[in-house]
Amino acid sequence: MFRRSLFPVLAGLATVPLLARTALAAWPDQQIRMIVPYTPAGGPDMIGRFVGERLAPKLGQPVVVENIPGASGNIGSQVVARAKPDGNTLMSQVNTLVMNPSLYKNLPYDPVTDFAPIGLTAWGSLVLVANPAQKPNNLAEFIAEAKAAPGTINYGSPGVGTPHHLSMALVETDAGIELVHVPYKGAAGALQDILSGQIPYMFLPVHVAATYIKSGKLKALAIGSAKRHPLLPEVPTLIEQGLKNADVDMWYGLFLPKDAPADIVARYGDQGAAVPKALTDYIKGRQAYDYNEHGRAGNSHTTFVPDEIVDRFCILGTPAQHIARLEELRAMGVDQFAIYLQHDGKEETLEAYGEKILPAIQELGKAKQ
Numbered sequence: 001m002f003r004r005s006l007f008p009v010l011a012g013l014a015t016v017p018l019l020a021r022t023a024l025a026a027w028p029d030q031q032i033r034m035i036v037p038y039t040p041a042g043g044p045d046m047i048g049r050f051v052g053e054r055l056a057p058k059l060g061q062p063v064v065v066e067n068i069p070g071a072s073g074n075i076g077s078q079v080v081a082r083a084k085p086d087g088n089t090l091m092s093q094v095n096t097l098v099m100n101p102s103l104y105k106n107l108p109y110d111p112v113t114d115f116a117p118i119g120l121t122a123w124g125s126l127v128l129v130a131n132p133a134q135k136p137n138n139l140a141e142f143i144a145e146a147k148a149a150p151g152t153i154n155y156g157s158p159g160v161g162t163p164h165h166l167s168m169a170l171v172e173t174d175a176g177i178e179l180v181h182v183p184y185k186g187a188a189g190a191l192q193d194i195l196s197g198q199i200p201y202m203f204l205p206v207h208v209a210a211t212y213i214k215s216g217k218l219k220a221l222a223i224g225s226a227k228r229h230p231l232l233p234e235v236p237t238l239i240e241q242g243l244k245n246a247d248v249d250m251w252y253g254l255f256l257p258k259d260a261p262a263d264i265v266a267r268y269g270d271q272g273a274a275v276p277k278a279l280t281d282y283i284k285g286r287q288a289y290d291y292n293e294h295g296r297a298g299n300s301h302t303t304f305v306p307d308e309i310v311d312r313f314c315i316l317g318t319p320a321q322h323i324a325r326l327e328e329l330r331a332m333g334v335d336q337f338a339i340y341l342q343h344d345g346k347e348e349t350l351e352a353y354g355e356k357i358l359p360a361i362q363e364l365g366k367a368k369q
Contacts, residue, residue, distance in 0.1 A: 027087055027264065032056075032063040035083075035091045037076025039069045039186025042158060043205045047122050047252045048092025055268075063090075069186050072096055072159040074107060081109035085116075085257040087264035092121070095251050096162050103161040116256040118268045124250045126167050126203045126224035127232065132216065134200045139222045139241040142201070146177035154180045156199040158187040164203040167224055167248040174243045194218065205250060206231055224248035226335075319356040326361055 032055070036048045045067060052063035068076035073096050083089035097111050109115075128139070136142040146153050157165035160183045172179055182199055184190040191208070193199045195217055203224065210231045212218040220235040226247045228237060238246040256265060315325045315337075326337065339353055 028059050028061045030088060031061050032059065032087075033089045034063050034065045035076050035080050035089065036065055036067050037069060037073035037080075037091065037093065038067065038158065039188045040067050041191070042187030043122075043124060043208065043250065044073075044092045044094045044252060046207075051092065051121050051254065059267075065092075072100055072103070072161045074100060074104065074109075077111075078108040080255065080257055081114040083257045085259040085261070087256065087260060087268075089257060090118075090268075091115070091255040093253050093255055094163065097253075097255075099161050099163075099166065114258050116258055116260045116265055118254040118256060118265060120251055120253050122252040124252065125206045125229050126163060126248050126250060127206050127209050127213075127229070127235065128168075128171070128201065128221045128224065128238070129194065129204055129209050129213065129218040130201050130221055131194055131197045131199070132219055133197050134219070136221060137219065138236075139238065139243070142221055143175045143177055146175070146179060150178040151180065153201070154182050154199050156182045156184055156190040156194055156202040158190055159183050159185065163248065163250045164190075167203045168201075170246055170248060171238065171243065174246050203248070319352045319360075322352075322357050323360045323364075326357070327364060330361075330365075 032052075034048050034052045036045045038044050045065070049065050052065055056063045068079055070076070073093065077091065077093070077097060080089055080091040097115075101107055101111060128142070130136060130142070136145055155168050157168070159165065160181075164187075165181060165183065168179065168181070171177075179201075182190075184193070187204075187208070190199070190202060191204065194202050194204075195212065201221075204218075206223070206229050209218060209220070213220045213232065213235075220232055222241055223229050223232060223235050223237045224247070226237065226239060228235065228240075238248075254268065256268070315322050317325075329337070339349065
């Protein structure tokens with residue numbers, strides 16, 4: 001079935017602003033700055049450094065990672081949003097970027113219009129872990145403990161609105177329990193405290209937690225994704241243990257500031273297989289694209305989006321047509337999609353999905369189980 005995902009994926013390169021081509025033959029002519037809006041040793045930092053090491057030889061310039069943590073990634077993201085769009089400033093982000101508008105009233109940036117997405121760099125699963133001193137050894141025992149002492153059991157996260165935080169919030173909702181959230185200023189502090197026993201529980205990315213679990217320094221209670229993870233095949237999922245609607249994952253992506261020229265976006269995008277070649281080829285041919293006019297009815301750029309791009313990368317039409325197309329995609333193996341609201345009918349689209357499309361998709365998924 002489709003995942004009940006807390007984490008909407010930001011629309012990909014189809015949303016990239018394309019300006020007139022400039023003379024970029026000499027680019028890059030200086031080192032690349034990779035901003036990570038979180039503390040070192042977390043997922044975005046590890047993946048940013050991994051990607052940077054492999055980008056450097058392809059671009060012919062060093063990629064220097066700079067951590068600018070704070071406010072659930074908002075401080076570093078603002079730095080990138082205000083950076084000169086010359087291709088020399090990148091951002092390694094996680095899906096917190098698109099969750100923050102729902103959690104903060106006055107963001108200093110717009111996650112949709114202030115960045116040029118290059119593509120996904122990684123996809124990760126989360127695992128619910130406990131300090132070994134805690135009694136629960138599985139999800140049922142954890143829930144029983146929480147129900148016996150509502151509002152007294154702490155859990156940690158790298159900050160408010162992070163996937164780690166919202167994953168536990170989903171568990172609270174689905175299990176009918178009440179926990180106490182202890183937000184940290186980044187993943188490193190939270191990890192240190194759960195290892196030392198200062199906090200009893202938290203969600204961690206599998207690639208971070210696996211070593212500690214296998215060495216006995218942490219206990220794994222449940223995998224967050226729909227299927228068991230190959231690094232921890234013995235750990236059952238939340239769904240297997242009774243939380244039928246709980247499926248939590250993380251995506252990681254690479255971004256430029258808005259208005260980055262098409263040449264630069266395409267060159268970064270060409271470095272990885274995560275971006276469909278059909279889309280990068282299409283982007284290379286676009287010029288003078290006004291991103292702010294992109295989704296408006298009657299805009300002047302309709303000729304820039306040929307039918308084959310729409311057919312492959314978009315879903316258009318009535319709610320019934322959306323449902324039919326989503327079912328076709330499900331049959332092809334697609335298990336997540338984005339609702340992209342940069343157009344004139346934001347409220348109508350959300351209402352249609354909330355009242356008609358998503359309920360229909362969920363019912364069809366249940367019928368096929």
